[in-house]
Amino acid sequence: MSDPAMAVPIGLMSVDLSQTYGPIVIGANLACVAWGVSCMQLFLYYTNYETDTVALKTFVLCLWLFDTASQAIVLAGLWPALITGWGSLAELSISQPLLVHHTWIAAIIGAIVQIFFLRRIYKLSSGRTKYIFPIVLMPLIFWQIVGAILYTVWETQDSSIGALTVHRAIVLELTLRSDTAFIDIAIAAAMIYSLLKQRSTSFSRSRRLVHRLIILTAVTGLWTAIIALIDLSLMASFPTGLQFSAVEFPLNALYVNALLANLNARKYLRNSDVEFNTYGSDTEANAGAMVLQNMSGSRSTAPKGNSAVAIRVDTSHFVDTDYTLDALKTKDTPDAA
Numbered sequence: 001m002s003d004p005a006m007a008v009p010i011g012l013m014s015v016d017l018s019q020t021y022g023p024i025v026i027g028a029n030l031a032c033v034a035w036g037v038s039c040m041q042l043f044l045y046y047t048n049y050e051t052d053t054v055a056l057k058t059f060v061l062c063l064w065l066f067d068t069a070s071q072a073i074v075l076a077g078l079w080p081a082l083i084t085g086w087g088s089l090a091e092l093s094i095s096q097p098l099l100v101h102h103t104w105i106a107a108i109i110g111a112i113v114q115i116f117f118l119r120r121i122y123k124l125s126s127g128r129t130k131y132i133f134p135i136v137l138m139p140l141i142f143w144q145i146v147g148a149i150l151y152t153v154w155e156t157q158d159s160s161i162g163a164l165t166v167h168r169a170i171v172l173e174l175t176l177r178s179d180t181a182f183i184d185i186a187i188a189a190a191m192i193y194s195l196l197k198q199r200s201t202s203f204s205r206s207r208r209l210v211h212r213l214i215i216l217t218a219v220t221g222l223w224t225a226i227i228a229l230i231d232l233s234l235m236a237s238f239p240t241g242l243q244f245s246a247v248e249f250p251l252n253a254l255y256v257n258a259l260l261a262n263l264n265a266r267k268y269l270r271n272s273d274v275e276f277n278t279y280g281s282d283t284e285a286n287a288g289a290m291v292l293q294n295m296s297g298s299r300s301t302a303p304k305g306n307s308a309v310a311i312r313v314d315t316s317h318f319v320d321t322d323y324t325l326d327a328l329k330t331k332d333t334p335d336a337a
Contacts, residue, residue, distance in 0.1 A: 015089065015092065017092070019238070019240070019241030019242060019243065020092070020161060020241070020242050021078075021081060021082065021092065023241070023242050023243045023244070023245040023246040024078065024099065024242060024245045024246075024249070025078065025082075026245075026246040027074075027245045027246045027247065027248055027249030027250060028074045028075060028078060028249055030246070030247070030249065030250040031071055031074060031249040031250040031252075031253050032071060032075075033250070034250045034253035034254055034257060035067065035068065035071045035253045037253075037257055038064060038067065038253055038256045038257050038260060039064075041257060041260035041261065041264055042060070042061075042064050042260060044264050045060060045260055045263055045264055048264065048267060049263065049264075049266070060259075060260070060263070063109065063112060063113075063256055063259070064256060064260075066105070066108070066109055067109055067252055067253055067256045069105070070102060070105045070106060070109065070252055070253075071253065073098045073099075073101060073102050073105065074098070074099065074102055074249055076098050077096040077097070077098030077099035077102065078096070078099075080096060081096060092161075093160065093161055094159045094160060094161055095155060095159055095160065095161045095163065095164055097156060097159075100152055100155045100156060101152060102249070103148045103151055103152050103155075104145065104148040104149050104151075104152050105252070106148070106248075106249075106251060106252035107144045107145045107147075107148035107149075107176075108145055108148075109252040109255055109256065110144065110180060110224075110251065110252055110255045111141045111142070111144055111145055113255040113256065113258060113259050114137075114141050114183055114184070114187060114255075115138075115141060116259055117187045117191065117221065117259075118133065118134055118137055118138070118141070118187060120191065121133050121134075121187065121190045121191055121194055122134055124191070124194035124195065125190075125194050133186070133187075133190050136186075137183055137186060137187070140179050140182065140183055141183060143176075143179060144176055144179055144180060144183075147172060147175065147176045147179075148176065150172065151169065151172050151173070151176070154168070154169060154172075155169070164242060165239065165240050165241065165242070170235065170239050173235050173244070174232065174235055174236065177228055177231050177232040177235060177244075178232055180224075180228040180251075181225050181228035181229050181232060184221065184222070184224045184225035184228060185222070185225045187221060188217060188218060188221035188222050188225065191217040191221060192214055192217055192218060195213050195214045195217065196214065212268070212269060213269065216262065216265050216268075216269075220258045220261045220262055220265075221258065223254065223258065224251065224254050224255055224258055227247050227250070227251055227254060228251065230247050231244050231247045231248050231251065234246070234247065
């Protein structure tokens with residue numbers, strides 16, 4: 001006779017999901033947290049920057065809505081296996097189509113944000129260097145979208161969850177995530193390099209403003225690269241599992257947060273520029289305005305030639321005419337000659 005203690009009811013069989021749906025659930029929860037932070041940043045943006053152009057406001061809203069749809073798709077993809085089909089081994093053995101389609105949606109979100117920062121590099125740079133980074137990085141950015149669509153097509157052809165860890169899928173995933181990490185690091189490095197060239201001014205407060213821009217670029221630009229590198233490491237370390245999903249799903253929300261953080265940081269940078277009038281001379285204030293104008297690519301309002309007219313720059317008032325962080329404009333008010 002068989003031992004009754006060894007008889008396990010089929011409905012109570014233990015299934016280890018630590019390499020499949022476990023990381024996916026962790027990634028979905030982290031993505032929801034990152035999405036919640038983006039909601040707060042979106043609220044701060046619309047309340048603090050009412051004078052931004054309609055085009056910029058629409059762009060920010062559409063990007064946030066796209067990310068919101070991405071988070072909804074992830075949660076909807078978990079519903080059949082963990083809710084309606086709870087306990088079904090057949091449901092756990094297939095890859096959910098919505099989770100697969102999340103790949104190309106996330107790639108588009110990341111590419112949009114990367115192009116946003118790439119345009120900023122173009123505006124900050126001068127001469128031939130302004131064309132180098134777009135020419136090099138734009139093909140890599142578009143490859144992320146093409147590769148993500150190709151990955152989605154492959155996975156929809158085979159619905160088994162094991163198809164996610166076949167050799168060609170792993171190679172494509174490693175290629176895409178390596179591409180993402182390289183682009184993020186290159187964009188952050190190019191931004192820092194372009195800003196460092198703006199530190200040629202001899203005025204300390206102008207240099208301090210540029211220094212703050214450099215710190216902001218490093219903090220908001222490198223975190224997506226770090227997450228992409230962690231994602232890449234998990235793919236390489238666990239090629240037969242889905243451990244990378246724990247950081248893969250929050251990545252597109254982090255891109256949205258990086259963009260919103262840069263837009264919302266303009267208040268902080270403006271406050272630093274107000275110090276030109278509070279503690280510095282008119283000459284230093286004018287120099288600070290010139291640094292901001294050079295970074296935004298706008299025309300200088302400084303007098304040309306040997307003019308005897310003194311110009312006082314009121315740097316506590318700004319008009320934003322561009323969606324980049326560096327488009328910090330000043331209003332000039334004439335003083336007595």
